[in-house]
Amino acid sequence: MVRTLRDARARIAFQFKRVRSAGARTRGSLARRGLLGTVRRIGDEFARKRGAPVPTPIIDAHPQPAAADAPLQTFAVPGSAQPLVSIVIPVYNKIEYTVACLRSLAEHAGTVAFEAIVVDDGSSDATPAQLARIEGIRTLRNERNLGFIGSCNAGAAIARGEYVLFLNNDTVVTRGWLEALAACFAEEPDAGLVGAKLVYPDGRLQEAGGIVFRDGSGWNYGRFDNPGDPRYEYRREADYCSGAAIMLPRALFERLGGFDVRYAPAYYEDTDLAFAVRAAGKKVYYEPRAVVVHFEGVTSGTDTSGGIKQYQVVNREKFLAKWKDALALQPAPIDSAKLAPAAANFRHPRHVLVIDAYTPTPDQDSGSLRMTNLMRLLREAGWRVSFLPDNWAHAGKYTESLQALGVEALYHPFFGDPATWLRENGASLDAVILSRHYVASNYLDLVRVYANRAQVIFDTVDLHYLREQRSAELEGNAELARQAAATREAEFELMRDCDITLVVSPVEKAILAHEVPEARVEVLSNVHEIHGLRRGYAQRSDLVFVGGFQHPPNIDAMQWFVREVFPLVQARAPQIRLHVIGSKVVEEVLALATGSVIVHGYVEDIAPYMDGCRISVAPLRVGAGVKGKVNMAMSYGLPVVATTTAVEGMHVRAGSDVLVADAPAEFADAIVRLYADEALWNTLSANGLANVRAHFSFDAARAALKAILSG
Secondary structure (H helix, E strand, C coil): CHHHHHHHHHHHHHHHHHHHHHHHHHHHHHHHHHHHHHHHHHHHHHHHHHCCCCCCCCCCCCCCCCCCCCCCCCEECCCCCCCCEEEEEEECCCHHHHHHHHHHHHHCCCCCCEEEEEEECCCCCCHHHHHCCEECEEEEECCCCCHHHHHHHHHHHCCCCCEEEEECCCEEECCCHHHHHHHHHHHCCCEEEEEEEEECCCCCEEECCEEECCCCCEEECCCCCCCCCHHHCCCEECCECCCCEEEEEHHHHHHCCCCCHHHCCCCCHHHHHHHHHHHCCCEEEEEEEEEEEECCCCCCCCCCCCHHHHHHHHHHHHHHHHCHHHHCCCCCCCCCHHHHHHHHCCCCCCEEEEEECCCCCCCCCHHHHHHHHHHHHHHHCCCEEEEEECCCCCCCHHHHHHHHCCEEECCCCCCCCHHHHHHHHHHHCCEEEEECHHHHHHHHHHHHHHCCCCEEEEECCCCHHHHHHHHHHHHCCHHHHHHHHHHHHHHHHHHHHCCEEEECCHHHHHHHHHHCCCCCEEECCCCECCCCCCCCHHHCCCEEEECCCCCHHHHHHHHHHHHHHHHHHHHHCCCCCEEEECCCCCHHHHCCCCCCEEEEECCCCCHHHHHHCCEEEECCCCCCCCCHHHHHHHHCCCCEEECCHHHCCCCCCECCCEEECCCHHHHHHHHHHHHHCHHHHHHHHHHHHHHHHHHCEHHHHHHHHHHHHHC
């Protein structure tokens, strides 16, 4: 009863704070953007709230096994003479399932070159005759029955691909399955074995990777659950993956000696292989984007008291004897599915929940890129990361990108109430990162109630009040000044109530040391990959500006630059054009377009502009924090001309790392001078790259994050 009342109070308080926060944000938006801009912003937020449809595994249109006595079929599987992947399919009778499996391979052949090797282990049905009528496959008939293990090893022995993939014949694959497995190896350098998500023909989940307990017993994680549940939709390490669909480098498989024949004819060989892969210094991954339908038990049955299935019991003892030391490190057996998530993630005992306004869109704004890279670094450091967007929506490819990074993304309809989720998971949390004051203020009390041992970190992204205050001063806007004061109090209150506050620049840290001396404030700035200079001065032309136009300072920057600065540039260098790139372009920016001002809006790939333009401009007149547009340009070796505001807190030396100017004539002079001076251009290019490496690279952020979390 007490817990029920506490939960009710927590939910009511949370909803009240969300409503109050929405009202405050609307007032602030009216002050900054006006009525039309606010209506546009609300429309964007409602669109984000709806989110993208939650994807579900495609299992409703897969080939179905025909009757065992069906007429022989003729079709082709598009095998490659130079495969990346060799798919080994061991078969023993059940030709109707083998045909369905091979048809699914043909139907879902994608961009990854493969060969299909079917190993017939002495079938007595129509298997030999049927296989002879299927083009594009390689067939191998064992002289005697070798069992599953012997057949897999025999098929791998004639494989030609860089990778070998073992696929049960009682499976059918789905669209994109092989591309997903290959992508996991490309994106995870330490991957040694990758397994698919297995689902039953009726759509229920069969396995999202397996758990092995210290007594050698196992657990099919997620069995009978919804395969679209967020718990099973992110890439993660697994103890093992079922041999029904696993892939590994052929050289590694050969170095390990193949499947261990002590487990012949079958069972525990896949678990043993996973442990051998880890013993060789590699990791085992579960890849949820590779969905395979498995007609479990078709070949071997399900009764462990007799037949081949009895080896499941016999081989457990062999497995225990071989891996005694490794098993001692495994979790204890569990008796409830509620305990399975902790057991499935035991290799990552530290758990962090990250809450932000929306799912990051790193190709659209700097804050999203920083947040995405922060979660990437947390995963790299061994943390289990859960992410909750305040709108609780699935954001399509952006949510899927987080899941591919190994982040558990939470969303409707599986997530419906933060109080419930925190009550069930709060005890596992070691840290909670609350991003942006208007989000953090809503969730802080819930976190303190249900995750009372977690370190609470307030991530400012930038000091919102400082940005609003500067905008109010520039515009002479009294209402915006009042909004800035309210934001200031909200941010300061959070800093006092949270354990750590993150800012992005030493300038902001110095301000807060004076304003909120009792708060622990740390710097964790922007994080960028170092792309390097890929095209020289003479191969480039034009100017480029990058910035999302949901952010009012970027609108102001373009209006000021195009009206006040760019005409002065063109008067002296009329051949120069300006490329304006950024998401959510508004009418005020579209109206700036001319033959020399090309408003591209959002572009999927920014690299051609970073590699092809000669100068990046950052003419921001207001703002706070560190400007990702400047970091990004420097990471490509692209020199920057910026205002003082645009390079605040960035450790730059004016004249050596960037050119800095605030008045229109001075800004135009800097552009024209740099555009024509190759030596100066090369100096700024080299020094800009050095600046990003020292202060805004993954190495720099990695060191800062380690100090923050261990401090």
